[in-house]
Amino acid sequence: MTQRADEAGLQAREAAEAAARRSYGKLIACLAAQTRDLTQAEDALSEAFALALQTWPERGVPASPEAWLLTAARRRALDAARRGRTRVQSTPRLEMMMDELAADQAADRPIPDERLRLIFACAHPAIAAPARAPLILQTVLGFDAAAIASAFLVSPASMSQRLVRAKQKIRDAGVPFSAPDLQAAPERLEAVLDAVYAVFTQGWSDPAGADPRSRGLVDEALFLGRLIAALLPGEAEPLGLLALMLYAHARRAARRDHEGRFVPLDAQDTALWDAPLIEEAEALMLRAVRLGRIGRFQLEAAIQSAHAHRRLSGATDWAAVVALYDALLVQTGSVVAGLNRAVALSRLSGPAEGLQALDALGADPRLEDYQPYWAARADLCERAGDTGAAAHAYGRAIGLESDPAVRVLLQDKLEALSHAG
């Protein structure tokens, strides 16, 4: 009996988790489409999930968990509004909510996918620029403020304040959840693409899926990337972003060796790369370039393309990679681009040149605790024969690394260094 109850509880929890992964953003978009009240929608949905975990173990998982959750969340929102817990107290608002509830219950209609409307509402120019991408991550994927804060390198407290303000603005200023206007949408595109790429990198940095929050994120980002590219076929950057993600995703099987250790890009076995994905990315790049408007994502994808070329030619075209990083630096002024350029330069012209380029970046305080900077520095010093400086830099890099697979690789290198010296 208890065992059966446990099983039912487990089944219910799994079904609820699956529904959350599949449809969190879809449900939020649906719940907030008319009221524009994201906070209310999030509260109502989390109450619906709690109710599901109570009722599903006894009564079984419903045929359509999403429809069940939507109805339960609408009822909760309506109850809260009637009790005056929210701002939605005016009679027309209540009537509208009752109509929605009745319509959902009457017909077994599929839940419309309003996610793109939600995404573009979050990217509205009336929302403070630094809040746009984080807001997309929270409302579409259900990330909590702490996870978003770490992805955007700000404190959880200020991130959560930023998100609260943005949601208030959407509700009180009446920012519409309208279909993205193909004429007006491109100006909102930057924030949308940034958010999608942040989702991808969050999932990418955890290839083992050890953290349940990042499970499925790569697929989610690819789905959103394809959706946006299909919706805005005349825009080059969505194609660039999709190509960039596909190039990286194509290498997923080659990123770790049999023992789970990290394998750097230029040491990867190209036979393990996913050739059809690389070809799809190449075709996307060709389409993007023909549109004649270069941008950050296309440049990053072009760099990936130069790396992918090793699969055919056996060697990476480092001169092309350096030139592309030069262009990227001009476009973005990003210190990360500068770091990668220095590494590429060392491949082209030797470690001394690379170190010189790295020293030129040295003044930027953000590099102090940026792991890739120290790992690159260690590698260049080692190749230049400066064992002491290399050991110091490896130490810094190991101290800053959170991925155990990368940490092991760096520790092995430090070990080898002391044996050599």
Next chain:
Amino acid sequence: MQYLLMIVGDKEPVDKAHADDMKNLMGAFMAYTRAMREAGVMIAGDPLQPISTATTVRVRDGKTQVLDGPFAESKEQLGGYYLIDVPDLDTALSWAERCPGAQYGAIEVRPIMVIPGA
């Protein structure tokens, strides 16, 4: 939803010495107001007399203070307003964009707060 479009700009939108410019601006505002009325979105709207006519009132410690001039001295001044009723912020912003005042000054768009039960 109702929005207040506040036309904020320099004290003199055009050089008064050029009567033609002034006439053009007046004509543009009249056409804009007519378009708003015909679209059925306008509730109210008026230009304001210049800030040299402003008087500011405060009550402090039970005493009424009446001062000549605007509440804050600044280069940018409220020159007029429109109160409109439209479905959402995007529609309000598209009306703000068409306002002739947007050409020389700025239009601040503020939603009207709805007081439940009032």
